[in-house]
Amino acid sequence: MTIPILYVDDDPDIREIAEMALSLDPDLEVRTCSSGNDAIALVGQWLPRLILLDFMMPDLDGPATLRLLRQNSRLDHVPVVFITARTSAKDVESLLASGAAGVLAKPFDVMTLAGQCRAFVP
Numbered sequence: 001m002t003i004p005i006l007y008v009d010d011d012p013d014i015r016e017i018a019e020m021a022l023s024l025d026p027d028l029e030v031r032t033c034s035s036g037n038d039a040i041a042l043v044g045q046w047l048p049r050l051i052l053l054d055f056m057m058p059d060l061d062g063p064a065t066l067r068l069l070r071q072n073s074r075l076d077h078v079p080v081v082f083i084t085a086r087t088s089a090k091d092v093e094s095l096l097a098s099g100a101a102g103v104l105a106k107p108f109d110v111m112t113l114a115g116q117c118r119a120f121v122p
Contacts, residue, residue, distance in 0.1 A: 002029040003121055004047065008039045008065065009054040009083070017110065018052070018083070025114035036065030047074060050121050052104075055084035055095075063098055070099055079120045083108060 005028055007018045015032045022030045031046065033039040037060050039051070051069065055062040062082055069075050079101035084091075087105045095103050101120050108116075 002027055003049050003118070004029045004031070005050045005052065005117060006031050006033065006039060006042065006046075006048040007052045007083075008033045008036065008057075008062075010034055010057040011054075014054075014106070018108070018113065021108070021110040021113040022117065024111075025118070028114060028117070036060030036062070036068070039065060040068050043069065043072065043075060048078060050117055051075075051078060051080045052083050052117065053080055053100075055082050055086050055091075063095070066098060066100065077122065079122070081117070081120050 005022060007030060009015045019030050019032055022028050033042055036057060053062045053065060066080050081102045081104060082095050082100050083104045083106055085106045087103060092103045104116055
């Protein structure tokens with residue numbers, strides 16, 4: 001059974017690297033979006049079991065995207081994990097308090113990203 005994962009990041013190079021890293025695990029089905037707005041639209045049609053979200057994006061940043069995702073009752077059980085360079089204790093505490101399931105540091109390790117993600121999938 002495949003695990004659908006959504007990766008949201010405005011940087012096309014990072015999206016491509018993340019998609020390749022996650023695709024190393026044959027059980028993961030990865031889709032990517034370049035913005036929070038695109039992610040909101042996609043989850044209306046497709047239900048991931050994990051959402052990976054960049055913190056800093058234009059227009060709709062990661063925390064604002066998380067708030068909108070949480071308004072969709074279909075996504076109540078879907079963990080959202082931030083992938084960000086903003087990993088100070090204060091930033092991590094704030095993201096977890098906002099409802100994030102976790103925070104992974106950018107730059108991430110390509111070889112361990114899939115395993116780290118699996119740990120968040122219920």
